[in-house]
Amino acid sequence: MKTFRHFLAGAALAASFVSHAAFAETLNFGIISTDSSSALKQRWQPLIDDLNKQTGLDVKAFFATDYAGIIEAMRFNKVQIGFFGNASAIEAVDRSDGEVFAKVKYKSGEAGYYSLLITNVNSKWKSVDQVLKNSRDINLGFGDPNSTSGTLVPSYYLLAKNGLSAKTSFKSVLPSSHEANMLAVVNDRIDVATNNTDMLATLKAQHLDRYKEVRVLWKSPLIPSDPLVWRRDLPQATKDKLRSFFDHYAEKDPREQAIMHAISGYSGFADSSDAQLVPIRQMALFQKKEQVQNDARMSDADKKAQLAALDRKLSELDTVAAK
Template structure:
């Protein structure tokens, strides 16, 4: 009788060890706040469920109210893998011990997406030239500070290149996520707002009546597709499982393809590296250089020193880009 109890206990203990080995590692998957958390969870949870089943990892979604929450999560090892935009990925790489290992693919076959400036279809602002000439009269819906398409790209290509300071030249600047900015334009709570073609395509698919209320005033150059970042210090065995999953996901399975399409019109993933961030780094440094050049509060000597340092960084990035 006693030996039977020992046998049962041994079986239970063995089962416990098996369970622990299957889910030995818990990872938090950070997802930047392009929309509200419930909408993001609905789109991403099916993929995360498949990730857990196919890798035997225990991966849990992690949402924050802004991009900085995901960046800081990776920095303090509360997030081990994440879906980022390019600008926020730079922060995760530089401050969070992160490394780009994959990027999303689009059904359209394009290598990326575009930043846009939108207004209501009935707005009095009909052209981008009207907006640029009348910023003092305009309420601007702007992106998260770490957003590539909502902040960095329009700041550089649209505003800085036209001598406009987002902070100083608009009547009001109201930063928010892409979804909230889009609704603010639809409901005439702001005059114009930054956004991107990926979010626009989702709105057209899910709420065509709202999409019909929008007009695009400006479109940026191509932005590289959004990267996936993991912490560099993850065990190699875990990295291998993650890479194998993302390299093969939605390549042929119709159900997986439908899951990717539902996220934001994606078609799967492909390998990438930190090198995809180089053009975004160059853009950020060019923007910083313009700010220094135009800052009347910086002495000529300090300005010269700062510009020389920025030129050195740009030269280093040019060398990386050439390779």
């Protein structure tokens, strides 16, 4: 009987080790909602299938209706690795124990992509200057609140630098995904909308007729290419498998290269770190400074204190950027 009890105890212990190992090797891969879940799954699933085959990991795609859903899923360890934009990656790093470890590369050789302001080719709005001067007559399609190219970059470079605000300067503001904003412009259901060069390139490749319905009114400065983020507490062995896969994926194999191109014109991945988020952090802090400076409800003392705190953070980021 004693031997049998020992056998049962040993079996239970072995089972716990197997369960723990399985958990460590089973991952959810979160993908931000730049498009419909079905479209994203079609583009990303072949890569995830290759990831599973080449690493022995059990990786499953995870989708949410907005960017915050992926950020929160990583925070509560429902997602262990994810594809983010730079602004949403900041949230994942700061709130969800995330760490940037790679970024996508472009076949064109570009180090990143661009935010756009678009309208229908037949729209009466022919230039960005017209839009800025007549904003109160315009319905604006904006991005997800955590979108880099749909919200953060145009909020700063297009609006704040011209004394405008998405919240107060337009007739209406309709936040949505890049895909929904693109379709709204193509179908002439909205005056203008933010978007990016990745989505426009995808539209051109898949629907040339719809691509011809789009006019680009404004193009931002370069945005660093989108990062991959993993949870810091992943086992080192799992991180090593992931890094090895992404470092070499689509280097030579034409089939893998076609998969990357189909996702959004990408050519592969390059190593990266949290340092790539510094310019985006600086942009967000400059935007916050402008909000504080223009807040008529805030006392002078509170305003002074908040501006001093923001300047300290900017100084710290300047030091990091210099390194």
